Amino acid sequence: MIEPRMDLGPHLDGNVLAGPLREIFAMDVTAATSRCASCGAVGAVAALHVYANAPGMVARCPTCEEVVLRMVRTPDAAWLDMRGTVSLRIPM
Amino acid sequence: MGIVTPGFRGRPRSSGPDLPPGQYLTHDFPVLSAGPTPRVPMDRWEFVITTETSRAHRWTWADMMALPSETPTVDIHCVTKWSKLGTTWQGVSLDTLMSDVDTAADYALVQSYGGYTTNLPLTDLLDGQAWLAYKFDGEDLHPEHGGPARMLIPHLYFWKSAKWVRGIQLRFDNEPGFWETAGYHDYGDPWREQRYQGD
Numbered sequence: 001m002i003e004p005r006m007d008l009g010p011h012l013d014g015n016v017l018a019g020p021l022r023e024i025f026a027m028d029v030t031a032a033t034s035r036c037a038s039c040g041a042v043g044a045v046a047a048l049h050v051y052a053n054a055p056g057m058v059a060r061c062p063t064c065e066e067v068v069l070r071m072v073r074t075p076d077a078a079w080l081d082m083r084g085t086v087s088l089r090i091p092m
Numbered sequence: 093m094g095i096v097t098p099g100f101r102g103r104p105r106s107s108g109p110d111l112p113p114g115q116y117l118t119h120d121f122p123v124l125s126a127g128p129t130p131r132v133p134m135d136r137w138e139f140v141i142t143t144e145t146s147r148a149h150r151w152t153w154a155d156m157m158a159l160p161s162e163t164p165t166v167d168i169h170c171v172t173k174w175s176k177l178g179t180t181w182q183g184v185s186l187d188t189l190m191s192d193v194d195t196a197a198d199y200a201l202v203q204s205y206g207g208y209t210t211n212l213p214l215t216d217l218l219d220g221q222a223w224l225a226y227k228f229d230g231e232d233l234h235p236e237h238g239g240p241a242r243m244l245i246p247h248l249y250f251w252k253s254a255k256w257v258r259g260i261q262l263r264f265d266n267e268p269g270f271w272e273t274a275g276y277h278d279y280g281d282p283w284r285e286q287r288y289q290g291d
């Protein structure tokens with residue numbers, strides 16, 4: 001299969017996300033609804049199964065137990081892995 | 093939701109000549125877990141080493157028990173800062189398991205029942221440095237500590253000693269594992285305090 005060549009259209013750099021993302025990350029995300037990337041189950045972040053006796057926090061889907069999101073806090077950074085999340089619906 | 097601080101809060105920290113930097117001594121055996129404990133029926137358990145050419149070397153539980161075992165006494169160091177000295181194990185040396193494996197790979201990705209993974213250079217699995225362990229302190233390894241069998245690689249932080257191990261993928265590239273993709277160090281030498289990426 002031949003992939004078509006892509007021409008970059010007009011685009012901005014990630015700095016324009018600063019305002020919108022600041023608004024989101026200031027929210028209480030446990031009130032959000034997440035969709036599991038593994039099984040598609042939709043539910044409140046507050047209902048995830050969180051394993052915290054670990055080198056980081058691992059939040060798993062209550063339906064399939066796959067990882068939905070992970071957080072690691074190092075001395076100088078926070079790591080957030082949301083590969084297991086299709087989307088978060090954050091009420092505003 | 094607060095952001096977690098690694099480690100068990102409120103524990104006193106001590107140090108001594110046998111402890112790597114930043115570690116404290118514990119006498120119990122804390123259980124760390126990133127997910128549910130997988131229960132693998134012994135008649136379905138297998139351990140598989142897969143080479144970079146996709147050649148698979150398989151051992152059933154009976155196969156593994158028929159191999160010569162060793163009883164290492166080692167110090168273990170968890171990245172959450174506890175260390176436990178003089179722990180006794182029984183298991184099969186990776187040198188034994190690797191003896192018939194023909195490979196040119198430089199790295200290993202250890203894989204567990206339940207989906208956990210961790211990466212390290214292949215040389216760190218050899219020369220008497222690593223075991224497939226199935227007994228701790230003379231008893232069958234409890235599922236909460238990784239039974240029926242776990243990796244034991246005591247010269248690296250203990251997250252490299254994958255619980256519920258089911259196999260090792262030998263690779264040319266150093267594919268980061270579960271914690272290594274979330275800020276933890278690719279190598280994890282406790283004596284150089286390689287906890288996080290960039291340490």
Ligand SMILES: [Zn+2]
Pocket residue numbers: 036037038039040041061062063064065066
């Ligand atoms: Zn799910």
